[in-house]
Amino acid sequence: MNTTREKVRRTIKKWLKDSSHILFPAQCLLCEEELPSNNLICSFCEPGLLLTYYEKYNEPTALDQLFWGRVKIKTTYALLFYEEGSSTQLALHQLKYRNRPEIGVFFGEKIAERWGAKLMEQKIDLLLPVPLHSKKKFLRGYNQSALIAEGINKLINIPIGENLAGKIKEKGSQTRHGRFSRWDNVSGNFKISNKIKVYQHIAIVDDVITTGSTLEALIKALRNIHPAVQISIISLAVTK
Numbered sequence: 001m002n003t004t005r006e007k008v009r010r011t012i013k014k015w016l017k018d019s020s021h022i023l024f025p026a027q028c029l030l031c032e033e034e035l036p037s038n039n040l041i042c043s044f045c046e047p048g049l050l051l052t053y054y055e056k057y058n059e060p061t062a063l064d065q066l067f068w069g070r071v072k073i074k075t076t077y078a079l080l081f082y083e084e085g086s087s088t089q090l091a092l093h094q095l096k097y098r099n100r101p102e103i104g105v106f107f108g109e110k111i112a113e114r115w116g117a118k119l120m121e122q123k124i125d126l127l128l129p130v131p132l133h134s135k136k137k138f139l140r141g142y143n144q145s146a147l148i149a150e151g152i153n154k155l156i157n158i159p160i161g162e163n164l165a166g167k168i169k170e171k172g173s174q175t176r177h178g179r180f181s182r183w184d185n186v187s188g189n190f191k192i193s194n195k196i197k198v199y200q201h202i203a204i205v206d207d208v209i210t211t212g213s214t215l216e217a218l219i220k221a222l223r224n225i226h227p228a229v230q231i232s233i234i235s236l237a238v239t240k
């Protein structure tokens with residue numbers, strides 16, 4: 001592992017933990033009412049979250065079925081349903097466009113509370129955030145899916161492979177091998193490191209799933225280099 005990266009990751013983690021109450025006033029994310037504690041959502045809004053309760057399902061969920069006949073997936077989980085005008089849409093918008101990284105960590109912890117036992121049972125050995133194109137990540141300051149993974153990692157100690165996959169913006173850029181020399185494999189719009197091969201069961205972490213086509217492409221890219229790998233999916237939200 002790259003120790004400098006690991007140090008930076010730990011520093012960011014500590015920074016998020018220590019200073020969130022100073023940087024972000026205690027205000028409910030959804031109704032903007034003042035909060036008595038260092039929380040994100042007030043007790044009035046919390047029951048209004050569109051929880052999927054997928055953790056209670058014994059039968060296949062709509063999210064499981066979304067990938068049938070496309071790619072083989074071991075388990076899937078989404079915490080919230082996404083609808084136009086919903087609290088989920090507001091939370092995702094704040095996370096992605098309003099510089100509120102703590103939202104990703106917060107919901108990552110919520111996922112771990114409900115789905116953590118399953119992650120352990122399934123022996124997930126890597127959390128792989130869906131990569132963002134580096135320019136997008138630079139402009140936003142973070143990859144929101146990596147923050148969700150950080151939240152899961154706070155409660156369940158599964159390593160995060162943020163640097164094991166990358167996104168390529170245009171298809172044409174694949175030909176410019178020099179720029180991606182540290183990457184071992186380029187497939188579709190993704191570049192994957194050979195280091196991925198040491199993991200047996202990877203959970204891809206996403207922010208919101210609509211058609212599933214991005215995940216399908218990423219899974220195909222992973223299996224190109226690591227055909228035997230088991231893959232699961234964890235998302236903050238899924239369209240209903």
Ligand SMILES: [Zn+2]
Nearest residue numbers: 028031042045
């Ligand atoms: Zn509220």
